[in-house]
Every structure is written in C-alpha cells, then in structure tokens.
Amino acid sequence: MRYKILTVDDSKTVRIIVRKAFKAFDCEILEAGNGVEGLAIAAKETPDLILLDVTMPVMDGVEMLTKLKSDPALKAIPVMMLTAEGGRDHVLKIAKIGVRDYLVKPFKEDVLIEKSGRIIDLKPLSEWPAKAKSIFDPATILIVEDKPAIIQQIQDGLRHTPWKVHGVVAQGEAIDFCARTPPDLIIVSLSLPEESAFALFRLVRTNIKTKYTPVFALVVKTETGQQQQAQTVGFSAIITKPIDLGELETKMAKAMNLDTSQRYYAFEGDSLIMRLPENCAPSVLAESANYLKPKFAEAVDAGTNKVVIDIQQLRSLHMGVIKLLFQAMQTCRELAMQFALVGNAHIISECKGFEDTRNWTFYDSLEDAKANLGKSPAAPQLATA
Amino acid sequence: MPATEEITETLIRDNITRAVSDVFKTMLGREVSLTSAGEVADDHTWPPLGNPAEAAKPHVVGTVGFLGDANGLVYLYLDLDFARMATCHLLGMNEAELEETGDEVINDAIGEITNMTVGSFKNGLCDAGYPCKLTIPSILRGSNFCIEPISSATRQIYHFNCAGHRVVADILMKVGE
Numbered sequence: 362m363r364y365k366i367l368t369v370d371d372s373k374t375v376r377i378i379v380r381k382a383f384k385a386f387d388c389e390i391l392e393a394g395n396g397v398e399g400l401a402i403a404a405k406e407t408p409d410l411i412l413l414d415v416t417m418p419v420m421d422g423v424e425m426l427t428k429l430k431s432d433p434a435l436k437a438i439p440v441m442m443l444t445a446e447g448g449r450d451h452v453l454k455i456a457k458i459g460v461r462d463y464l465v466k467p468f469k470e471d472v473l474i475e476k477s478g479r480i481i482d483l484k485p486l487s488e489w490p491a492k493a494k495s496i497f498d499p500a501t502i503l504i505v506e507d508k509p510a511i512i513q514q515i516q517d518g519l520r521h522t523p524w525k526v527h528g529v530v531a532q533g534e535a536i537d538f539c540a541r542t543p544p545d546l547i548i549v550s551l552s553l554p555e556e557s558a559f560a561l562f563r564l565v566r567t568n569i570k571t572k573y574t575p576v577f578a579l580v581v582k583t584e585t586g587q588q589q590q591a592q593t594v595g596f597s598a599i600i601t602k603p604i605d606l607g608e609l610e611t612k613m614a615k616a617m618n619l620d621t622s623q624r625y626y627a628f629e630g631d632s633l634i635m636r637l638p639e640n641c642a643p644s645v646l647a648e649s650a651n652y653l654k655p656k657f658a659e660a661v662d663a664g665t666n667k668v669v670i671d672i673q674q675l676r677s678l679h680m681g682v683i684k685l686l687f688q689a690m691q692t693c694r695e696l697a698m699q700f701a702l703v704g705n706a707h708i709i710s711e712c713k714g715f716e717d718t719r720n721w722t723f724y725d726s727l728e729d730a731k732a733n734l735g736k737s738p739a740a741p742q743l744a745t746a
Numbered sequence: 747m748p749a750t751e752e753i754t755e756t757l758i759r760d761n762i763t764r765a766v767s768d769v770f771k772t773m774l775g776r777e778v779s780l781t782s783a784g785e786v787a788d789d790h791t792w793p794p795l796g797n798p799a800e801a802a803k804p805h806v807v808g809t810v811g812f813l814g815d816a817n818g819l820v821y822l823y824l825d826l827d828f829a830r831m832a833t834c835h836l837l838g839m840n841e842a843e844l845e846e847t848g849d850e851v852i853n854d855a856i857g858e859i860t861n862m863t864v865g866s867f868k869n870g871l872c873d874a875g876y877p878c879k880l881t882i883p884s885i886l887r888g889s890n891f892c893i894e895p896i897s898s899a900t901r902q903i904y905h906f907n908c909a910g911h912r913v914v915a916d917i918l919m920k921v922g923e
Contacts, residue, residue, distance in 0.1 A: 372861065374851075375858055416880045444865075448868070448869045451879075466862040
C-alpha cells in the first residue's frame, strides 16, 4: 500500500525538505500552502498522515486542525505538527485539539522520518526495483557478539563472499553502526549481557531504517529456552553454535532475498550451463530446483536451446541429485532443448551402479560437451525417468 | 503580565545565540559563534552590518515578528553568496539547479531559516513567561540599506560567524505595554 502524506506549509522550502526526506520511502507526498488548501486536499485524497504548520496565511494550522477534527470524515486522519511555534503552553493547547505528534522546527529529516514511521508503516523503496540483488553484489552485515573469536570465525567463513562483515561487541556500538550505515542483515548473539540482544532487536524493529532488516539470533545449540524466546519475539532466523557456515551463508542469502541462481546457472556463449557444487545438501538442491524451470525458460526466451549439465565438482551421487538431474532433463525435453552431461570419473562410475543412470553418457570437459552439442542435433543417450 | 522592558539583555542574547546555533547546525550543518553583541545607542549606529565594505555587499534579509506579551521583530542578514549556499544545502540543490529555479527559491529558503530562528528565539521567551506568536516571514534584498526603529523600540544587534560568513541578527523590541 502506498501511503499518502499531506504537507501543509506556506513555505515551499519546507515542502521540498519534506519531499526530500520521504524520497527513499514508498509514499506519495501531497502539498498545500495553507489551511484552506489543506482541508480541500484532505477531503479529496484522505491522506494517511498530515504534517501541519501553524503560522500560515489565509487559514492557519490551528484553525485547519480544529475544522479537521470536527469533520467526521476527516477527524481520524493522524496529524503531526511541524512548526516553529513551540513553547510549552502553545504545544499543550494544540495537543488538546488532537495531534499525534509535535515536531518543532528546526528539525532533522531523520527525526521527521522516525516520528512519521511511528504513525504509518513506512516502507523503504528498493534501490533495485527492477532487478533483485544477487550473491555477487556487496552487502553490509553486522555481527553483534561479545566474543571476538566468533566474529572472526564468521568473517573468515564469509570471506569468499562480496559481503562486508562488521563486528561489534556491545549493543551501544550496534545502535551507532545502524544509525551510520543501516546494514542489510544483522546477527545478534543472545549471550550479550542483561538480555541486551532482545533490547537491541526491539530498537532495530522500531527504527524506520532497520524495520525490515533481517535479524538472526546466534545461540548455543543446547540453549533451547533462548531459542524459543527468540522465535517468539520474531527474530528472522536462529543460528546455533557451533556455526555451520555453509548453512549460515544460505540462510543469509535467503533472508536478504538475494538472487542465488548464478551459483547454479550461467550463460556461456550459446549455452546455458547448469552446475552443481561439491556438496549437494538438501538446501542446495532445493535452491537449485527453485531456479530450474525459470532459468531454462529464460534461456529459450533468449534463443538458447543448448544446456550443459556440469556435475564435475560433485563428490558423490545420491537420490536427491539424481532426482534433480532427471527434472533438468525432463524440462529440456519439454522445451525441446539439447543437453549434455559433464562429470568426473568417480561420478561416472557411481552412475553405472544405478539402474536409472547407468546409460547416461558423459563428456570429460565443458568444451567437449559444448562442441558436441553444436555438431549433433541429437542429445546423448538417456535413461528414462 | 510582565512588561517587555523586564526582558533582560542576557535573556535576549542567550536565546538568539541558541536559536541561531540550533537552526544553522540542524538545517545547514554549520557551527556558529557569536562574535559581537550589544544594545545600539539612540544615535543609531548604522549600518548594523558594521564596516561599509560589508554593507556594500548584496544581502538577503529575512524578517519575522512576534506578538503577544513580548512584541518585536528580528531581521536576519545573510550576504547573497551565503544565502545561495544555504539554499543549496537546505534543498539539496547544486548551483546550476539554483540558477534555474531563480531568486524566489532563495527568498523562500531564507524566509524559512529566519522563521525557524525567530521561532526558536520566541519559544525561549514563551518559556520564560512571555507568551507570543510568530508572524509570517518577509524578505528584503539589497545593499547599503538601513532600517530605523521607532523611538519606543529597543534594539540589539548580534554578529555571528558561520564558516567565515557573517550572519547578523538585528532585534527590535517594543518597550512597555
């Protein structure tokens, strides 16, 4: 839902500042130069929030607010005063008419956003609206952990990624970091003293800039009580110590909604390469299978009808892998695509041991597979699924 | 109701210094320091900008009044170069964009800076027991001009340094009533 925010101020400068402040959020800014215009726009557009100045020509903010609150159709619209008119008595008098908040000028844009975010559920606009971020794009990760060795372990384990992993040891440092650079993902250790992990989680969720940032809880495997508490308050995921770094990376990519298809699919020349990694854990197979049909369809759409299924890196064959490969071959047949398999000696030998895979034909290298796909219109001999 | 003449110079100086500092720091990201202050004698020492070379520069002057238990006007003088710089910062524009939009944008921005400054100054008076309300801002532009108060007004002029630029707050207050 796109929120409508009405700014009523005789100063064009303030209206521009308000527009600028909300630029990064999914909302529409409506403008009025005085109370009369403000009431007319409020009646026509029914905004979700009104930012109201006091001193204006034609009709001032106090009169507009009074009229707004006496109109049954408009009185529910939340109003935040944004005015240079402060002073205790004045604020109290206006507050009695009915305002949700009062921001005295001069004001920081951050404060305006934070206060507005308490009234309406502001959502940041994606910086990449058309294209999802991929695993090859940089991301900022914040680890809040009082044990530097754990921070180091995660940093080392994620060193191969383009992610910048920052570590802090205390809640205060984490808040400062988030204010400076809102991270793409936060990992918080539940072992921080005095339950400050939960206090930090609440602060992160109330800050408009980090409201939707995934927050992982880091907890010792046997601490089931803490894990339950973390689940109840709404942590995005629970990571148990000792940390399985592969699993952590997969969960992080998923939580950041990254396009991980490039791990398994790549366009090389006139062929689509489907590549399986060394270890095909269930999460890896599920991730690869999710992208299979869309990627094959994308290839056909782009005029590519050749697929090389590369399992040279695979260490061992198991039923999950076989099922995924059958699914890939079946999709090729449905889309009239040619395909070839590339494998290592161990995998080829393992394939001979299964009834369904013993007739599969492999090439030794990607180049061979590509070259032969180009020459021959027929696919290698295949077993039926 | 307390009389305006009871408002001390210290209260005025403290309030205007706090107001100018708050507004310029919050809205323009600039530190401000008070360089000179004082009540202007009856012989009207003009211009308020001090030396003639400074007064000869083109200036943008914002003015906002306050009415109530304290009555007065504050003029805020910015030289044109600084007014342009402040407008760009406030609106997130560059010089070329400012050139395209024209002088009205500068007038509006300086009007708002003055509104915020006088608002903050006046809120201090309200909290000290002198409730009053703001008027709508207006703008004067030019060089080598002076504003003369009526005889029943007191006048205080405060010079501030803001990143090498001079900002002058000229405060006229009506005595008595």
